[in-house]
Amino acid sequence: MSEKKFMYTVSPHLHEKGQTIERAMRDVLIALVPAAIMAIIIFGFNVVYILLVSCIVAALSELIMRPIMGRKQTLRDGSAMVTAILFAFLLPPSTPLWVVAIGAFLAVAVAKELFGGLGKNIFNPALFGRVALMISPLAIYTTKFLRPFFYKATGFFTPIQTVINNNVSGRVVYEGIGGKLYVNAVSSATPLSLLKSGRMLATSVTGPTPVGATWITPTGRPSFWSTLLGFKSGSIGEVCILALILGGCYLIWRRTIDWRIPVGIIGAFLVIMLITWNHPLYQLLGGGIWLGAFYMATDWTTSPMTRRGKWIYAIGIGVFIALIRLVSPLPEGVAISILIWNVCTLVIDRYVAEPKFGEVKKPWFNKLPVFPKPKPVMAEPKPVEQKA
Amino acid sequence: MIPLNQQIGAPNSPLVSPGDKVTVGQKIGETDAFVSAPVHSSVAGTVKAVEDIPNFTGAKVKSVVITVDPQQPAFEAKPGKPLAELDANEIKKIAKEAGLVGMGGAAFPTHVKLSPPKDKPVDVVIINACECEPFLTCDHRLMLERPGDLVEGLKLLIRGVGADRGVIGIEANKMDAIEKVRAIVSKEPNIEVEILEVKYPEGSEKQLISAVTGRKVPPGKLPAEVGCLVQNVGTAIAMFEAASMGKPLYERVLTVTGHGIKNPKNFKALVGTPISVLIEAAGGFTGDATKLIMGGPMTGFAQEEATCNVVKGTSGILSLAPDLVDVREEHSCVRCTKCVEACPMYLMPNFIVDAVAKEEWEKAELWGALDCFECGCCSFTCPAYIPHVEYVRQAKARIAALKKR
Numbered sequence: 001m002s003e004k005k006f007m008y009t010v011s012p013h014l015h016e017k018g019q020t021i022e023r024a025m026r027d028v029l030i031a032l033v034p035a036a037i038m039a040i041i042i043f044g045f046n047v048v049y050i051l052l053v054s055c056i057v058a059a060l061s062e063l064i065m066r067p068i069m070g071r072k073q074t075l076r077d078g079s080a081m082v083t084a085i086l087f088a089f090l091l092p093p094s095t096p097l098w099v100v101a102i103g104a105f106l107a108v109a110v111a112k113e114l115f116g117g118l119g120k121n122i123f124n125p126a127l128f129g130r131v132a133l134m135i136s137p138l139a140i141y142t143t144k145f146l147r148p149f150f151y152k153a154t155g156f157f158t159p160i161q162t163v164i165n166n167n168v169s170g171r172v173v174y175e176g177i178g179g180k181l182y183v184n185a186v187s188s189a190t191p192l193s194l195l196k197s198g199r200m201l202a203t204s205v206t207g208p209t210p211v212g213a214t215w216i217t218p219t220g221r222p223s224f225w226s227t228l229l230g231f232k233s234g235s236i237g238e239v240c241i242l243a244l245i246l247g248g249c250y251l252i253w254r255r256t257i258d259w260r261i262p263v264g265i266i267g268a269f270l271v272i273m274l275i276t277w278n279h280p281l282y283q284l285l286g287g288g289i290w291l292g293a294f295y296m297a298t299d300w301t302t303s304p305m306t307r308r309g310k311w312i313y314a315i316g317i318g319v320f321i322a323l324i325r326l327v328s329p330l331p332e333g334v335a336i337s338i339l340i341w342n343v344c345t346l347v348i349d350r351y352v353a354e355p356k357f358g359e360v361k362k363p364w365f366n367k368l369p370v371f372p373k374p375k376p377v378m379a380e381p382k383p384v385e386q387k388a
Numbered sequence: 389m390i391p392l393n394q395q396i397g398a399p400n401s402p403l404v405s406p407g408d409k410v411t412v413g414q415k416i417g418e419t420d421a422f423v424s425a426p427v428h429s430s431v432a433g434t435v436k437a438v439e440d441i442p443n444f445t446g447a448k449v450k451s452v453v454i455t456v457d458p459q460q461p462a463f464e465a466k467p468g469k470p471l472a473e474l475d476a477n478e479i480k481k482i483a484k485e486a487g488l489v490g491m492g493g494a495a496f497p498t499h500v501k502l503s504p505p506k507d508k509p510v511d512v513v514i515i516n517a518c519e520c521e522p523f524l525t526c527d528h529r530l531m532l533e534r535p536g537d538l539v540e541g542l543k544l545l546i547r548g549v550g551a552d553r554g555v556i557g558i559e560a561n562k563m564d565a566i567e568k569v570r571a572i573v574s575k576e577p578n579i580e581v582e583i584l585e586v587k588y589p590e591g592s593e594k595q596l597i598s599a600v601t602g603r604k605v606p607p608g609k610l611p612a613e614v615g616c617l618v619q620n621v622g623t624a625i626a627m628f629e630a631a632s633m634g635k636p637l638y639e640r641v642l643t644v645t646g647h648g649i650k651n652p653k654n655f656k657a658l659v660g661t662p663i664s665v666l667i668e669a670a671g672g673f674t675g676d677a678t679k680l681i682m683g684g685p686m687t688g689f690a691q692e693e694a695t696c697n698v699v700k701g702t703s704g705i706l707s708l709a710p711d712l713v714d715v716r717e718e719h720s721c722v723r724c725t726k727c728v729e730a731c732p733m734y735l736m737p738n739f740i741v742d743a744v745a746k747e748e749w750e751k752a753e754l755w756g757a758l759d760c761f762e763c764g765c766c767s768f769t770c771p772a773y774i775p776h777v778e779y780v781r782q783a784k785a786r787i788a789a790l791k792k793r
Contacts, residue, residue: 006680007713008692010778012764013685013706014522015714021722021771119722119772258725300724305736307728349739356756357594357733358604368750371790 021118025078027256028295031247032085035291038230038240043093044151047236049159051088053097057104058084065113079118083107086126086295089237090288090335092145094174096161099141103129123342124299127335134335140164145233146174147188154182188233191286192331195279227285238288248294257298260307264314265293265321272322289321292334302342306354308364313348317341400427402452408435412463413636415487416452425497426487430638430658433457444682444696445689454660466634471544474631476502479548486630487637487700491622492520492591495701498623502548504612510549511615514600515542515556515624517565518584518591521684524704526643527621529654531558531565534625539572541624542579544631549617553578557600561586588686589763593618595732607733607759622703637700644670648677648707657698663705664694679708686764719772727766727776733759737766737776744779749786757783 039047062080066073087107091100107129115121133142141162154160154176163175174182226232230240237244251257269289273280283289297303297317304313317337324333355362400417404410410429417427433454440448469478480499488498504510515538519527531538542554556573558566560583573579582600584590594605596618603614611618619627622640629635638659645652650671657666663682667673681688682696684704727737735756743751757780766776 005692006690006694006707007678007715008690009679009715010775011681011687011689011762012768012777013679013681013688013690013708014712014764014768015773016769017714019726019769019771021719024724024771117720119720255726255729258729300722303723305723305725305728305738354734354736354755356607356735356759357598358606358609360604366754369753371750371787372793 021077021079024256024300025082027251027254028082029078029085031250031256032089032237032295034243034246035089035237035240036085038243039089039093039236042148042230042239043146043236044154044160045157046093046151046160047088049097050091050093050095050100050236051085053100054084054088054104055081057101058087058108061105061108062113065109066117069113069117071117074118077118079112080108083112083125083129086237087129089291089295090126090130090235092142092162092234093236094144094146094160094162096141096163097159099133099138102138103133103142106132119301121301122346123339124296124302127296127339127342131335131339144174145188145190145235147233148231148239150188190233190331191227191282192325195282195286196325196329196331224281224285227282232286235288235291238291241285241290244290244294248290251294251298257294258303258310260310261298261303261314262293264311265289265297265318268315268318269322270318272319272326276326278326283322283325287325287332288334292317292321292338296334297338297341302345304345304348304352306349306352308354309345309348309352312352313341313345316344399450400424402438402450404435404438404452406435406437409433410435410454412461413638415636417450423497423500425484425489425499426636427659428487428636428638429454430660431456432460442696443699444691444702463633463635465632467632468634471540471631474544474547476548476550479544479627479631482630483548483627486626486635488623488626488630489637489700490620491626491640491700492516492620492703495699498619498627501617501619502545504549504610504617508612509615510612510617511552512601512617513542513546513549513551513554514596514616514618515554515621516591516593516596516618517556517558517562517569517621518596519559519562520589520591520620520703521686521688522588523645523706524643524684525645526641526654526703528562528565529643530621530625530641531562531569535565535568535572537625537628538569538621539576539579540632541626541628542619543576544627545617545619545624546578548627551617553580555580555582555600557582557584557590557596559584559586559590589732589761589765592732592761592763594761607756640698640700640702642666642698642702643704643706645704646677646681646707647709647711648674648679650674657702659698659700661698662694663691663696663698666698666705667694667707673707674709676709677707678710678713679706681706681708685712686768687762716773718774721774722772724771726769726771727774730765730769732763732765733761735760737780738774740783741774741776741779744783747786749783749790752783753787758787760784 058080059075062075084104087104107125111123111125111128112121144162158176160174160176163173165173228241232239248262252259270280273283304310320337321333324330351366353362353364353366400419402417404416410416411432414429415426416429431454433456435452436455437453441451443449480502483502484499489495517527517531546554556569558581566581566583570581573581584599589595593611597611597616598604605611605614626637639656641654641656643654644666653670655666680691680694682691682702683689685706688706721738731737739755740752740757760780762777764777
């Protein structure tokens with residue numbers, strides 16, 4: 001009998017093959033590839049510059065922040081890359097690269113690392129970065145959109161970005177290489193902002209086509225296929241819905257994300273749009289709801305853990321998006337809705353009860369069990385000495 | 389060396405002292421408590437010592453050390469009444485006297501299971517033929533070799549608990565066993581074979597009941613709550629042996645396997661056999677054996693050295709080679725929900741871990757620490773390599789202490 005010592009660990013002694021954080025992050029990156037390719041096709045090589053800057057800044061932010069926060073480097077898990085690419089996907093394709101850099105830093109350094117790193121953050125980092133830019137003085141750079149295939153006018157590889165130039169009416173223009181300005185030839189409103197401003201509805205067969213919205217058919221609506229394939233204005237990653245659905249299905253198949261969340265969001269959103277009859281299909285294909293539902297709201301860390309909680313969260317997001325689009329002055333509401341429900345996740349996970357195996361009826365609210373109070377330790381009364 | 393406490397329940401006191409001669413099948417440890425089972429000697433020999441010896445979990449247990457006689461007389465069968473004439477009370481008594489316990493691993497005394505509360509009559513006896521864990525094949529082997537004894541044992545269990553019918557639940561990957569057992573069961577009107585999905589933990593009591601009958605045992609309750617009794621293949625056969633030959637439970641079939649073992653095999657081993665003997669008999673370790681486990685890969689206990697002995701609940705001895713050993717540093721939870729999806733009890737494993745880390749024991753109970761049967765699915769699938777089961781064990785111990793005070 002050998003005297004060999006064996007490794008001691010607690011049970012279980014097996015681990016599911018390849019079930020690691022790295023694999024999950026790799027899955028998300030793979031799932032985003034089709035949407036990235038479509039974005040390059042629609043908005044030109046400009047997209048690549050933005051993705052690159054976002055990734056580099058995100059990686060550097062993590063490299064610097066981890067030691068400052070007293071933690072080990074975890075760049076290899078790939079979560080910074082996922083954040084960087086998702087963040088870039090939320091930006092208009094003409095966002096200046098220095099604005100991209102600021103946003104990526106906010107996303108990774110502030111929203112993720114300052115909150116404690118992967119697993120501890122409250123807000124979805126990518127959305128946090130995007131909304132931080134949106135409510136900052138830099139908002140002007142992130143709210144102007146390019147029309148699809150604008151590069152026919154500027155050249156495929158030409159970097160093009162939003163600049164402010166006081167000599168031009170409206171002040172916001174697009175600058176190509178060597179300071180060449182494009183005023184209106186490349187810009188366009190997004191489908192939802194058209195809808196919000198009422199121009200889309202006003203447009204009829206006879207009416208004027210909204211500026212730059214060449215993808216709108218003479219009936220006054222964008223064709224179903226152009227919105228599905230992404231031939232419309234919008235953020236880099238949100239336009240090609242077909243690619244997003246493809247990647248989302250891959251993630252569900254790989255069990256990297258939970259199907260309940262996209263189903264809940266899209267379902268609740270669609271129900272409200274159908275009830276109020278607000279162009280359900282147009283609403284669904286017009287904005288960023290697919291990017292949000294499949295890739296943002298499903299973020300592991302910032303979504304609830306319980307099954308019931310996930311439904312509440314998902315339906316909540318769907319309802320909020322619908323309400324923001326219908327009653328607020330904003331054209332889009334995906335980012336803000338998800339961030340609001342990110343915060344609610346804390347409450348949901350604490351108070352929503354989860355039925356255990358064999359529990360048929362379970363109340364929805366958690367009630368903490370009460371343990372018996374420790375018996376007070378009292379000094380034993382001394383027996384009175386009996387006098388004889 | 390035979391530990392005196394091999395069952396869940398009250399500890400046994402020794403019935404022998406150093407110098408005593410013992411025979412095969414002689415009772416050497418017993419207690420008056422109801423939830424317990426006596427222990428019998430598996431060999432003939434002389435008692436060398438009665439002392440506290442660490443068992444396979446590392447806990448010290450009062451054990452009887454026996455010097456084995458070179459001459460081992462065969463066990464003398466003591467045939468009792470014909471099986472068909474035994475009534476329920478006699479069957480329970482036989483189970484208790486023979487020291488029968490659940491042989492899947494948990495070692496819960498059989499006669500206790502046979503005595504459900506009066507208001508919770510049991511109507512179905514289920515034989516767990518799922519092989520509780522991957523790698524183990526001892527139940528499969530038993531079904532192939534002794535299907536008749538299994539069915540006889542099941543009939544005794546049905547009568548013992550007063551049930552109407554019996555079901556033998558076999559996983560679909562054991563078609564040869566299914567056919568063998570079916571051939572015998574076809575003559576029994578009230579026994580059937582149920583083919584089950586191949587998955588872990590199908591052999592867990594509550595999951596098995598749900599798969600076979602569709603009944604769900606509520607949290608914190610025993611199977612009798614839904615009229616079921618679950619027994620392992622090995623236990624049913626031991627029941628048959630005890631009733632037909634008066635043979636107490638002093639040997640069992642177990643699997644010695646894993647990539648770290650040269651010739652994996654099933655053995656019929658005496659209780660008290662040093663596991664090193666069995667490993668040698670299976671060809672010894674391969675050069676790259678890195679882990680040694682008593683039990684199965686999901687719930688077994690890792691051993692640092694091959695020094696412990698077989699007990700009634702030892703279903704296997706497993707040695708893993710590096711290809712299956714995946715030990716990494718624990719990452720903080722990323723809230724991916726994989727443990728929640730994996731949990732067969734629908735608990736919240738990572739919330740329990742969090743509660744234990746913060747010592748919030750009420751929360752640990754709220755999220756189901758007490759309902760966990762430590763199958764290990766959560767840790768198996770955890771991308772952050774969190775050992776949930778270890779946290780749950782801590783929680784169970786602390787909550788029990790808090791409730792007692």
